Amino acid sequence: MKILIIEDDNRLASLLLRALHENGYEADVAYDGQMGQKLALNNDYKLVITDIILPKKDGLEVCKEIRRQKSSLPIIMLTALGTTDDKVEGFDAGADDYLVKPFEMRELLARVKVLLNRYANLNSNTASTLIYSDLELNLNTKTVVRNNQSIHLTPKEFKLLEFMMRNSERVLSRTEIAEKVWETHFDTGTNFIDVYINYLRKKIDKGFDTKLIHTKSGMGFILLNDESEA
Structure with a gap:
């Protein structure tokens, strides 16, 4: 299970990377939206965790492009913005889940597990x-x-x-x-x-x-x- 982290905050990116590794996941980090989008589209990741406010290309645009080209790739969006309108905007861009900073790492890990399981079940469902x-x-x-x-x-x-x-x-x-x-x-x-x-x-x-x-x-x-x- 390989996961892509798109986060320009070095400290948070390191914390996410360590937490994922400790829970048995492989993970890569991109520190700007442009590189994150390139990695997501050109590699076989099972899930993407992305911030919204990113250098070079914001997370909403990255999310839209990933969703356009890889409709079955689950995406968790991280942001400091937590109003209803912000959440709707994130979901409209194609995010599967939305986590407001600051958050508990165990909550993020629980959501990662749920999304990975859900998409695995959907992919195995023969009804089209x-x-x-x-x-x-x-x-x-x-x-x-x-x-x-x-x-x-x-x-x-x-x-x-x-x-x-x-x-x-x-x-x-x-x-x-x-x-x-x-x-x-x-x-x-x-x-x-x-x-x-x-x-x-x-x-x-x-x-x-x-x-x-x-x-x-x-x-x-x-x-x-x-x-x-x-």
């Missing part, structure tokens, strides 16, 4: 297409179609929809969504899950007579083909 009602999600091409209309989703929107389709007709709490899609504990002080549900609802349901994404007040959200729920 999920279908619910007139909605179709292709796991190989990362495309979504509803009633023959192509729908463009960001990487995080795609993962949220995938989770909802795998658990269709079941109410999903914000806590469960946070743990299963974002691999993090739900912070009641932020509303980023509601933000993403609204993003998804506008793309999946807008313009269609039958609404599929519904809110269950006080409980969570459900993917359900039931016009009476709209």
